[in-house]
Amino acid sequence: MTQSTRVLVLNSGSSSVKYQLLDMRDSARLAVGLVERIGEETSRLVHTPLTGEGAGRRERTAPMADHAAALNAVAEELAADGLGLDSPELGAVGHRVVHGGLKFSEPTVITDEVMKEIERLVPVAPLHNPANITGIRTARALRPDLPQVAVFDTAFHTSMPEYAARYAIDTVTADAHRIRRYGFHGTSHAYVSRRTAALLGKDPSEVNVIVLHLGNGASASAVRGGRCVDTSMGLTPLEGLVMGTRSGDVDAAVTFHLMRVAGMSADEIDDLLNKKSGLVGLCGDNDMREIRRRIDEGDQRAQLAFDIYIHRLKKYIGAYYAVLGRVDAVAFTAGVGENAAPVREAAVAGLEELGLAVDADLNAVRSDEPRLISPEYACVAVAVVPTDEELEIAQQTYSLVNA
Ligand code: ADP
Secondary structure: OOOOOEEEEEEEOOOOEEEEEEEOOOOEEEEEEEEEOOOOOOOEEEEEEOOOOOOOOEEEEOOOOOHHHHHHHHHHHHHHOOOOOOOOOEEEEEEEEOOOOOOOOOOEEOOHHHHHHHHHOHHHOOOOHHHHHHHHHHHHHHOOOOOEEEEEOOHHHHHOOHHHHOOOOOHHHHHHOOOOOOOOOHHHHHHHHHHHHHHOOOOHHHOEEEEEEEOOOEEEEEEEOOEEEEEOOOOOOOOOOOOOOOOOOOOOHHHHHHHHHOOOOHHHHHHHHHHOOHHHHHHOOOOHHHHHHHHHOOOHHHHHHHHHHHHHHHHHHHHHHHHHOOOOEEEEEHHHHHHOHHHHHHHHOOOHHHOOOOOHHHHHOOOOOOEEOOOOOOOOEEEEOOOOHHHHHHHHHHHHHOO
16 A cells, blocks of 8 residues: 655745645655746746656746646646655645634644634734635645645744733733734744754753744744743734844834824835835845845945844843743754854854853854854853754644644
8 A cells, every 4th residue: 555655835825835745754855846926927836856857946937827726737747747746645735824823732634614713813814824725725625635734833832821922901902802922933943942952962841942033034932841931923923033124023102103193004004014124124135145245345234234133133032041041052043043154143242141152163164954053161052953844844744644
């Protein structure tokens, strides 16, 4: 009998789908790809099979009207590589779902009931959940017999104590509108905190870790003994660290000040804080490589943007140090965290009294492997731990359907 050891991971955005096909016997990636500009004339599919004779990047540009058209095109590409979605070796589809509210603290096999619940969460995740729902519907239509699993970005954070999750606003209003801190990037925080424990040769239950997920979106979390006790994103991914295009923490009064004084609408302010703020708002660039290049040329705006980014990061390291009481490791991950040595160096500079330091030579090493960058004498390990959200989704999906 053929074993169904393959898992297709789908990450559906409003106009894009990212996908990976993995074989869970050895966690090997069989194919990866991306469809972008769905719904436009210039939709583009980039497909890269990673095994067999067809290995190598393929690209097709053709109008794909909706997610169904996009997934059908993906299915054709996979079939051309002998990896078709009708293969008995495909055991499940794992979907990234951004908002699981309080209800979903674990990966969940998708039923009609689960779909209704994800739909009920649309008001608190208007940008993300509708796209995730479309992706799930399309995949279910394509292979109705196959288990489809939702892996929620918020799930890892449902362990936060009530005093960390609640805002100090009127409880009746907050509860009526489900306003509380949910946190995001949970799949990455879960994966990276576990990998950091492994790097230290310990069980996750034995270690306290501050995880700094610094991508275009960025968030920090405090993880005690494998459970999240605080995280920097809140009701939406806007709160917390300075990000590529998001402001992170601002006084909530900024919002109604802009409404009253600048005459801006809620949508305009949403756009300002989510898309035109953060690094891009401060200096015009959101790519840390470009910002570092400009700093090297003496650009003052880029320098100030970098300093604001680092100052906020340092405040969160300090805050989560205090929340955890004892910290075994600080782990940097995602695009900036994994690649930008100057960010790591600046974030822990001056924190020697807290047991935190970075060794310049170790920090300069480039590698895809989890590694320590703190000197031997440091009491707290500082680590670079590459994240792998797709692998985590595939593993959680596979474990659930084979439980
Ligand atoms: P996303 O949140 O979109 O998943 P990523 O985790 O892929 O983001 O991070 C993307 C960001 O990583 C880029 O915007 C850039 O700022 C940063 N980055 C990527 N490579 C490097 C590098 N070599 N040096 C510095 N920053 C980098």
